[in-house]
Amino acid sequence: MAERAILTIGDRSYEFPVIEGSEGERAIDITELRARTGLITYDPGFGNTGSCISNITFIDGEKGILRYRGIPIEQFDRPTPNFIEAAWLIIFGRLPTKDDLAGFNVILTENAHLDESMKHNFEGFPVGAPPMAMLSAMINALSCFHPEYLKLSDEDTFEAAAARLFSKIRTIAAYSYRRSKGVPYIFPNPHLRYCANFLHMMFSMPYKDHVIDSDIEDALNLIFILHADHEQNCSAATVRVVGSGQANLFASVAAGVCALWGPRHGGANLAVIRMLEDVHRGNHSPEECIRMAKSQTSDFRLMGFGHRVYKNYDPRARILKAVCDRVLTRHHVNDPLLEIALRLEELALKDEYFVERKLYPNVDFYSGIIMRAIGIPTDMFPVMFAIGRVPGWIAQWREQQGDPQTRIARPRQIYAGPTVTSYIPIERRESAG
Numbered sequence: 001m002a003e004r005a006i007l008t009i010g011d012r013s014y015e016f017p018v019i020e021g022s023e024g025e026r027a028i029d030i031t032e033l034r035a036r037t038g039l040i041t042y043d044p045g046f047g048n049t050g051s052c053i054s055n056i057t058f059i060d061g062e063k064g065i066l067r068y069r070g071i072p073i074e075q076f077d078r079p080t081p082n083f084i085e086a087a088w089l090i091i092f093g094r095l096p097t098k099d100d101l102a103g104f105n106v107i108l109t110e111n112a113h114l115d116e117s118m119k120h121n122f123e124g125f126p127v128g129a130p131p132m133a134m135l136s137a138m139i140n141a142l143s144c145f146h147p148e149y150l151k152l153s154d155e156d157t158f159e160a161a162a163a164r165l166f167s168k169i170r171t172i173a174a175y176s177y178r179r180s181k182g183v184p185y186i187f188p189n190p191h192l193r194y195c196a197n198f199l200h201m202m203f204s205m206p207y208k209d210h211v212i213d214s215d216i217e218d219a220l221n222l223i224f225i226l227h228a229d230h231e232q233n234c235s236a237a238t239v240r241v242v243g244s245g246q247a248n249l250f251a252s253v254a255a256g257v258c259a260l261w262g263p264r265h266g267g268a269n270l271a272v273i274r275m276l277e278d279v280h281r282g283n284h285s286p287e288e289c290i291r292m293a294k295s296q297t298s299d300f301r302l303m304g305f306g307h308r309v310y311k312n313y314d315p316r317a318r319i320l321k322a323v324c325d326r327v328l329t330r331h332h333v334n335d336p337l338l339e340i341a342l343r344l345e346e347l348a349l350k351d352e353y354f355v356e357r358k359l360y361p362n363v364d365f366y367s368g369i370i371m372r373a374i375g376i377p378t379d380m381f382p383v384m385f386a387i388g389r390v391p392g393w394i395a396q397w398r399e400q401q402g403d404p405q406t407r408i409a410r411p412r413q414i415y416a417g418p419t420v421t422s423y424i425p426i427e428r429r430e431s432a433g
C-alpha cells in the first residue's frame with residue numbers, strides 16, 4: 001500500500017499521501033492541507049518545501065552529489081569541456097546528437113549580435129554602472145526587440161527564443177563590461193566558439209584581437225558548466241515564481257539575474273575575493289576571519305562557505321579547486337589569494353563550529369581565483385555566474401510552463417500585525433515624538 005502521512009490536530013487525524021522521486025526522495029503532499037484542516041505550513045526560506053516535481057537536476061547534499069539529467073557533474077570535466085553540449089542537455093533533456101549540436105551552434109552564431117537600437121540603450125547607463133544591473137535590464141529589454149518570442153507556443157519557437165537568449169547573454173555581458181569601462185564595443189566573431197567569442201568581446205580592442213588561450217577557454221567552459229543548473233535555488237525559484245504568472249522567458253530570466261546578484265547567492269564569488277583581498281592587505285589574519293565568522297556578535301560570514309543543500313563538500317568546489325591549481329600552474333600565476341583561501345579552508349575544516357554546522361567550501365570559494373587568473377574583472381564575477389546559469393533558468397522556466405500542476409506562485413503568511421483598528425483623521429492624531 002502507498003505510504004501515507006498522518007497529521008493529528010486536536011482530536012482529529014488527517015492522512016496525506018507521501019510521494020517519492022526517482023532517487024528515493026520523499027515528500028508529504030499537502031496540496032489539500034488548508035482545504036481540509038484550515039491550517040497552512042510555516043517554513044521561512046522554504047527549507048522544507050518542495051515547490052515542484054522536476055526532471056532536470058539531482059542533488060544529494062548529504063553525499064555531495066550533483067547530476068544534470070542523471071549525468072554526474074564530474075563527467076563534464078573531460079579533456080575538452082563543452083558548455084553548449086551541457087546547456088543543450090539541461091534545456092532539452094537529453095544529450096544532443098552531432099546534428100542537434102551543429103544546428104544549435106548555427107542559431108547561436110547567427111544571433112550573437114544585438115539589435116543596433118538595443119546597443120544604444122547601453123549609452124543610457126553611466127560609465128561605472130554595475131554590470132549586473134545592465135545585464136538584467138538588457139535581458140528584459142529583449143522582450144521589446146523580440147515580440148515574436150513573447151508567447152512560445154511550439155517547440156521550434158521555444159528553441160529559437162532559448163538559443164537567442166543563450167547566445168545574446170554573453171554579448172550583453174561583454175557590452176555591460178565595456179560600457180562600465182567606457183571602452184568601444186567589439187562585435188561577436190562568427191568564427192569563434194561560445195567561450196572564445198565571449199573572451200574576444202570582453203578583451204579585444206578595435207586595433208588588436210585578444211589572443212585566445214585554449215587552457216583558459218577550457219577553464220571558462222568548465223566554470224560555466226559547473227554553474228549551469230542547481231535545481232530550486234534562489235534565482236531558479238525566482239524565475240519559476242515570475243514565470244508562474246505567465247511572464248515571458250526574457251522577463252522571467254531578467255528577474256533571475258536580480259535574484260542572483262546578492263552576496264548570499266551569486267554575488268558570493270565577488271564577496272570571497274573581497275574577503276581574501278582584505279586578509280592580503282593585512283586587515284585581518286585568516287585566524288581572525290574564522291573567529292569573526294564564529295562570533296555571535298558579528299555579521300561576518302566566511303564567504304564561499306556553507307550551503308542550504310550541501311552538508312558535505314560541494315562537488316563543484318572540488319572540481320574548481322583542481323582547475324584553479326591547473327590554470328595557475330600552467331600560466332605561472334602566483335596568486336597570494338590562493339594561499340589565503342587554502343589556509344582558511346584548512347582552518348575551517350578542522351574547526352568545531354564549521355564541522356558541527358557542516359559548513360564546507362561552496363562553488364564560489366575557488367571560482368573567483370580562477371576568474372582573476374583569466375583576467376575577468378571582479379565586478380563581472382556575478383555576471384559570469386549568470387551566463388553559466390542561463391541554461392538552468394531556461395530549463396526551469398520551460399519545465400514549469402509545460403507542467404499541468406503549475407499554479408501561480410502565491411505563498412500565504414501568518415499575519416502578526418494589529419487587529420482591527422480605526423482610522424484617525426490627521427488633525428486628531430498626536431505627534432509621534
Ligand code: ACO
Nearest residue numbers: 263264265266268293301302303304305306307308357362
Ligand atoms: N560563515 C559563518 N557561519 C555560517 C556560514 C558562513 N559562511 N554559513 C552558515 N553559517 C552558520 C549560521 O550562522 C548558522 O549558525 P547558527 O545555527 O549558530 O545560527 C548556521 O551556520 C546555519 O546557517 P543559515 O544561514 O541558517 O543557513 P542557510 O541554509 O540559510 O544559508 C548560505 C546558506 C546563505 C549559503 C550561508 O551558508 C551563507 O551565508 N554562506 C556565505 C555566503 C555564500 O557563500 N553564498 C553562496 C552560496 S552558493 C550559491 O548560491 C551559489
